Every structure is written in structure tokens, then in C-alpha cells.
Amino acid sequence: WVHNSNSRIRKSIKPLPPGPYPLPIIGNILQLGQSPHKSLAKLSKKYGPLMYLKLGSLDTVVVSSPEMAKEILQKHDQVFSDRTILVASQAHDYHNFSLGFLPVGGQWKNLRKICKEHMFSTPQLDSSKSLRQEKLHKLRDYVQECCHRGQAINFAEAAFKVTLSLMSATLFSIDLAPFDSNSCHELKEMVRSMMEVLGTPNLADFFPVLKRVDPQGIKHKSNICIGKLLDFFEDIINQRLQSRDSSEVQKDLLEALLNISQRNESELSSNQIKYLLMDLFSAGTDTTATTVEWAMTELLRNPEKMSKAQQEIRGVIGENEQVEESDISRLPYLQAVVKEVLRCHPAGPLLVPHKAETDVEIDGYMIPKNAQVLVNFWAIGRDSNVWFNPDSFEPERFLDKKIDYKGQDFELIPFGSGRRMCPGYPLAHRMLHLILATLVHRFNWKLEGGMKPEEVDLNDKFGITLEKAVPLKAVPTHVF
Numbered sequence: 025w026v027h028n029s030n031s032r033i034r035k036s037i038k039p040l041p042p043g044p045y046p047l048p049i050i051g052n053i054l055q056l057g058q059s060p061h062k063s064l065a066k067l068s069k070k071y072g073p074l075m076y077l078k079l080g081s082l083d084t085v086v087v088s089s090p091e092m093a094k095e096i097l098q099k100h101d102q103v104f105s106d107r108t109i110l111v112a113s114q115a116h117d118y119h120n121f122s123l124g125f126l127p128v129g130g131q132w133k134n135l136r137k138i139c140k141e142h143m144f145s146t147p148q149l150d151s152s153k154s155l156r157q158e159k160l161h162k163l164r165d166y167v168q169e170c171c172h173r174g175q176a177i178n179f180a181e182a183a184f185k186v187t188l189s190l191m192s193a194t195l196f197s198i199d200l201a202p203f204d205s206n207s208c209h210e211l212k213e214m215v216r217s218m219m220e221v222l223g224t225p226n227l228a229d230f231f232p233v234l235k236r237v238d239p240q241g242i243k244h245k246s247n248i249c250i251g252k253l254l255d256f257f258e259d260i261i262n263q264r265l266q267s268r269d270s271s272e273v274q275k276d277l278l279e280a281l282l283n284i285s286q287r288n289e290s291e292l293s294s295n296q297i298k299y300l301l302m303d304l305f306s307a308g309t310d311t312t313a314t315t316v317e318w319a320m321t322e323l324l325r326n327p328e329k330m331s332k333a334q335q336e337i338r339g340v341i342g343e344n345e346q347v348e349e350s351d352i353s354r355l356p357y358l359q360a361v362v363k364e365v366l367r368c369h370p371a372g373p374l375l376v377p378h379k380a381e382t383d384v385e386i387d388g389y390m391i392p393k394n395a396q397v398l399v400n401f402w403a404i405g406r407d408s409n410v411w412f413n414p415d416s417f418e419p420e421r422f423l424d425k426k427i428d429y430k431g432q433d434f435e436l437i438p439f440g441s442g443r444r445m446c447p448g449y450p451l452a453h454r455m456l457h458l459i460l461a462t463l464v465h466r467f468n469w470k471l472e473g474g475m476k477p478e479e480v481d482l483n484d485k486f487g488i489t490l491e492k493a494v495p496l497k498a499v500p501t502h503v504f
């Protein structure tokens with residue numbers, strides 16, 4: 025069927041993808057509900073894997089199958105590589121500098137190239153691994169101390185601290201989150217509010233006339249938190265510039281960026297460095313920390329899977345050694361756990377919105393120019409046509425399959441695919457395995473307050489990252 029509003033009558037005779045009938049003015053906004061990933065998954069069961077919705081005046085296409093995701097992210101990659109610019113992302117001109125929001129052009133390509141060469145290549149990551157190893161020792165010591173004291177660990181907090189610490193060590197050799205201090209609290213709040221403002225559906229994005237009114241105050245909040253984060257990174261850059269001549273040269277990302285900038289300011293200005301650090305930091309911390317918390321949640325809900333993971337690590341690493349990055353390839357069960365967690369609880373359930381650059385025909389339907397395209401990976405991960413028993417946590421499903429999350433297997437794309445795929449996934453891969461291995465290698469865990477495994481809450485809270493609604497807490501007990 026074809027709607028009769030003007031935007032729906034297009035030059036082409038191809039129809040728009042099927043979708044729920046829109047109400048006047050607001051369109052389908054009310055159908056998003058509190059958990060858009062779930063509401064959209066349900067709607068796509070009725071309307072199909074390519075579905076059209078009208079959110080206020082914003083054309084939106086939702087993709088919910090591996091085949092359609094491949095069409096959009098691989099076959100027609102070029103048409104769908106830009107981003108829908110949200111009102112929240114315009115604060116402090118963020119969208120004009122951000123790797124995550126820039127259109128695919130010279131500036132974006134240059135930033136991606138710099139990240140690949142100076143941060144996420146295997147040699148670069150290998151050269152900074154001792155910095156991360158040191159932070160993991162601190163995590164182990166912290167858990168050990170909680171173990172002596174019989175104190176429960178709040179995984180949302182601990183995972184955030186250790187991720188922050190690993191990220192700051194890799195990016196600029198500073199420990200922003202020592203375990204014995206609360207100094208990271210403010211930074212955590214800044215990153216979390218940034219994720220919140222970018223992840224909350226904003227009426228001003230659906231109705232451009234509301235941009236000035238800012239009905240939910242999102243523009244105002246994003247101005248504050250992006251401003252604070254930019255100031256924070258400016259301070260870090262200035263401190264480095266001051267200490268650069270006097271102290272030992274650090275071999276981290278910041279140093280590499282400053283060197284590029286010194287050689288050629290037009291390739292990378294100090295303003296761009298500030299935005300890049302902020303982008304990497306905010307894109308990498310909450311996503312990784314949330315995934316760690318979900319992994320521990322599933323392992324504590326499924327004691328036999330926890331025990332399998334522990335046995336593998338204890339068998340391969342032994343009692344006295346510390347797990348290292350080079351051990352990951354020898355831990356197939358742990359790898360399967362990470363894949364299964366990313367399938368069931370993807371940190372970015374709808375990836376990051378893409379935008380159609382032109383009118384384009386997909387599977388016999390017309391995707392209109394400027395439509396926002398959401399790839400509902402959460403729906404793909406929970407689809408019984410794609411996965412056997414999709415609601416059950418079974419890392420074993422990956423043991424005899426060659427499926428990976430490197431963007432080639434469209435049934436498992438927690439990091440996206442194609443040119444806009446997450447550039448940080450090689451670092452995320454290392455951090456996730458190492459943090460989890462450190463948490464379960466030497467410790468057993470008891471849920472706080474005598475809670476039974478099956479009572480652990482699995483509800484999530486929608487945002488740009490999918491957090492756990494109720495924080496997970498458990499007490500470590502010693503093994504060796």
C-alpha cells in the first residue's frame with residue numbers, strides 16, 4: 025500500500041517498505057515505547073525485515089534480518105554511510121569534528137586512517153599491551169581485597185573503572201581511574217550523560233520546528249556535557265604539551281597525534297585531537313563496561329557456564345600466571361562467551377543510525393533520500409529464524425561455528441559492518457577477554473544477599489548503550 029502524504033509520493037513507482045500506519049503529525053513515535061529495540065523487533069515480525077516508519081517528519085527504515093543488513097551495510101554501503109545528524113550532536117559543533125558523525129569524506133577518512141595506523145593495528149595494540157596488563161593487575165588486587173573483606177563488587181562500577189583505566193592507559197598513559205580513588209566518578213557521569221543525550225529519542229529530531237524550543241532539554245544537557253568533556257581533554261592535551269620537552273616521551277596515541285599535528289597542522293589540528301580523544305573515549309568506555317557487566321550477569325545466572333569458563337582459563341593459564349593478551353586465542357570457550365554476550369546484549373542494539381544519501385531501491389522497495397536507517401541488531405540476535413533457542417545463553421553454539429564479529433557474518437554484527445564499522449573493535453576484543461578472564465580466573469563468585477542464580481535480573485535500559493536496569497553485585501571468594 026502507498027500512503028498519501030506528500031513525502032510518500034515519490035518519483036519512482038516502487039513502494040515504500042511496509043510498516044505500521046502512522047498517526048497524523050506524530051506518525052509512529054508512540055510505537056517506539058520505552059524499549060525501541062524490542063518494540064521495533066516485534067513490529068518487524070509483522071511487517072518484515074525492511075520496515076518503514078514515520079517518526080514525526082523523519083522517514084525511518086528499520087532493518088531486522090542478516091540478509092537486509094548485508095544489503096544496507098555491504099552491497100549499498102556507499103549510499104548508507106553517512107549519519108543522521110541529531111540535535112544533541114550539534115552542541116559545540118560536535119557533528120562537524122566527530123569521527124562518529126562526520127560524513128564519509130576527506131576529514132572522516134583521515135581520522136579513520138589515523139586511528140587504524142596509530143591505535144588499532146595489531147603492532148600498535150601489541151606495543152601498548154604492557155600498559156593494560158598493569159591495570160589488570162590492579163583489578164585483580166582490588167578483587168582480592170574485596171575477597172578478604174567479604175565485600176560485594178558492583179560490576180557496573182568496577183567494569184567502568186577498569187575500562188576507563190585501560191582506555192586512558194592506551195590513549196594517553198594516564199590512569200584516570202585508580203581503584204582506590206573516587207576520582208573517576210565525575211568523568212563517568214560525563215560519559216554516561218553524553219551517551220544518554222545521544223541515545224534518548226528527541227522530539228526535536230522528529231519535528232525540526234521544535235529545535236529552538238528544545239522540549240526535553242536535551243540540547244541544553246548535551247551542551248553542558250560535551251562542553252565539560254571537551255574542557256577535560258583540552259586539559260590533558262595542554263598538560264602533555266607542557267611536560268613533553270622535560271619528561272620521557274610516551275609512546276601512546278596522544279603522542280602520535282601531537283607528532284602528526286606538529287608535522288602538518290592541516291592534517292590534524294589540536295582542536296581535532298581534542299574531539300577525537302573525546303570520541304574514542306566516549307564510544308569505547310561505556311560500551312565495553314556494559315558488555316563486561318552483562319557477561320558477568322549471564323555467567324552468574326548460569327553457574328555451569330561460569331564453571332566451564334573458569335576451568336578452561338585455569339587449565340590453559342595455570343595458577344600462578346596472569347592472563348595475557350596473547351592467551352586469548354587459546355581460550356575458545358571464553359571467546360564463545362564474549363560472542364554470546366554480544367549476541368544477547370549488544371551494547372549498541374540499533375548500531376548508530378545511518379542515513380540514505382539518495383533515493384535507493386532495496387528488495388523491491390524505495391528507501392527515500394535522507395531517511396534514517398536503523399539496523400536492529402538486537403532483533404537479529406534474538407530471531408529464532410537465525411538462532412536456535414535465541415533467548416537462552418549458550419556459548420556452546422559458537423564452538424563448532426566459524427562465526428565472528430569482524431563484520432563479515434551478518435547474523436553477528438554487534439560492531440556493525442562496512443566502512444562505518446566500529447574502528448575500536450580490536451581494542452574492545454582484547455579488553456573484554458582480559459577483563460573477564462581476570463575476574464573469573466582466580467575467583468569464584470557468590471551473588472549478594474543469598475540471591476539465587478535464576479533470580480538475577482535481565483532487564484535492560486535503552487540508550488545509545490544498552491545498560492542493565494538493576495546493577496549486578498556479587499562477592500568474590502578465593503580459589504588460589
Ligand code: HEM
Binds near residue numbers: 312
Ligand atoms: C563492546 C564494545 C564496543 C561495541 C559493542 C561497539 C559498537 C559500535 C557500533 C555498533 C558502532 C556503529 C557501527 C555502525 O554505524 O554501523 C560503533 C562505532 C564506533 N565505535 Fe565502537 N564499539 C565498542 C567499543 C569501541 C571502542 C573500544 C572504541 C574506541 C576506543 C570505539 C570507537 C568507535 C567509534 C569512534 C565509532 C564511530 C565510527 C564511525 O562512525 O566512523 N568503539 N561502535
